[in-house]
Amino acid sequence: MHEVVIAGIGQTAVGEKWDISLREMAFYALEIGINDAGGLRPQALYLANMLGPALAHQSHMGTLVADFAGLQGIEAFSVEAAGATGGVALRQAYLAVGSGAVDTAIVVGVEKMSDQTVSNVGAAEATLTDSDYEAEQGLTPTGQAALLMRRYIYEYDPPEYAFGGFPVLAHKNGAANKFAMFQKAIRPELYQRAGMVSEPLNMFDVAPAADGAAAVILTRPELLPKQFAHPLVRISGSSVVVDTLALHDRPDPLVFNAARLSAARALEMAGKTKHQIDLFELFDAYSIYAALTLEAVGYAQPGTGWQLTEDGRLELDGELPIMTFGGLKARGNPGGATGLYQAVEAVLQLRGDAGGNQVKNAQTALIQALGGPASTAASHVLESIS
Amino acid sequence: MDIPRHWRLRKQRYGLVGEVCESCNAKVFPPRDICPECGKEAKTLYTFSGHGEVYSYTTVFDAPAGFDETAPYTVAMIKLDEGPLVTAQLTDLENRKVEIGMPVEMVTRKLRNATDERGLLVYGYKFRPVMN
Ligand SMILES: [Zn+2]
DSSP: OOOOEEEEEEEOOOBOOTTSOHHHHHHHHHHHHHHHTTTOOOSEEEEEOSSHHHHTSOOOHHHHHHHHTTOTTSEEEEEOBTBTHHHHHHHHHHHHHHTTSOSEEEEEEEEOOSSSOHHHHHHHHHTTSOTTTTGGGTOOHHHHHHHHHHHHHHHHOOOTTGGGHHHHHHHHHHTTOTTOSOOSOOOHHHHHHOOEEETTEEGGGBOOBOBEEEEEEEEOGGGSOSSOSSOOEEEEEEEEEEOOSSGGGSSOTTOOHHHHHHHHHHHHHHTOOGGGOSEEEOOOSBHHHHHHHHHHHTSSOTTOGGGGGGGGTTSTTSSSOBSTTOHHHHHOBOGGGHHHHHHHHHHHHHHTOOGGGOOTTOOEEEEEEEETTTTEEEEEEEEEOO | OOHHHHHHTHHHHHHOEEEEOTTTOOEESSOOSBOTTTOSBOOEEEEOOOEEEEEEEEEESSOOTTTGGGOSEEEEEEEETTSOEEEEEEOOOTTOOOOTTOEEEEEEEEOSSSOOTTOOOOEEEEEEEOOO
């Protein structure tokens, strides 16, 4: 594989964006990314979108976005792997550029979750589970997370509100991120008083579905001018792993095996251990998933992932900063774009451009996007090139 | 909606019919043709007893379209006596408090809203507390 660097990044503010269309939002992120890359023109566009066919009645979105951006004549198509979509699309671009088949590729993630009613969004999201055997029983992705949290509590008996540390940290970090959906810290009491969504999950255990678009541009370093406008970030590890689609098909549903394997393979490829990671953008679609991910990747023993939120260990100046720009909970969870927001945020950290969210001396980042309860896991290791 | 899809699943849905692996005797539900225990082919039909216990459960308040008329409802993972886990709604709970480990048995009930836009009724397995 050739060395692959991220030459440009772009993101739009996450939230409910009724005044802007899917294609416009994608184009904004793409345009910011291309400008950030000094006007580098991609030969391929990989479009990350999770539910456009169901929620925007639009398939064929790679072509839609490339066309709208005036990029007719290049290669383009869309990629889908539920919540892992953005990470899987990033890997697609990494493989294309790393193999030498494509000089410069852009990955654009875009999602519009706010145009439809809650019950229509719920029905669309339910198709991300096993339709015949989970969705047909009325199960949704949020229901899956609730089943896991209930079982976790039964098996490990953590204290009440054990998972509250994750949303409290997410909101604290989101406060300084001007692209975040929620830019306000919350007090633990707010978590403790929050209404139930799907017992035992409360509304602060669930990252909000949102609109948003983000883009990254990948190329080989020798194709860039010597004096480039900003530091480059190398993709040194990349892995996508799948588990069973349905939760009930696993010998132990509390083990996120794909998250474990994909992080381990990406780290091995980068020649790093998990303790050499300066920050970890994990997939906190639900607070229980943050705990299960920390356990799967090996930062905590089974049943103890929630304990890491104590004593500031996961904060920006802690031993393992996570969700450094607010994570899915505070930044918002724009479906197929989420994995690209994680990449953009990690690049800002590694460039030293993270402002009030900066992790000091950040050199190496791990990012991981999950599709469903880690039915798919996409992990990347990013490193600053000094 | 999807009439052939529901018709194809009638055996699994009404009778909890899965498979048994001829190599290692593992019972498989939902059917998947490749044994999850030994990786060999598993195509011999096997009818489950319909007995098991609650492995985990939750109550869904914000139901997706198609299920909203029946919300709130309780959906669970059931550990079947023969081994596999299955996702299913709990029914006939009346005022019983659900608990992990509670014994349950299969019954056949309507799965979705009374009718969808084409008048199709979808029936399938749910589980209820074992009456003693
Ligand atoms: Zn077998």
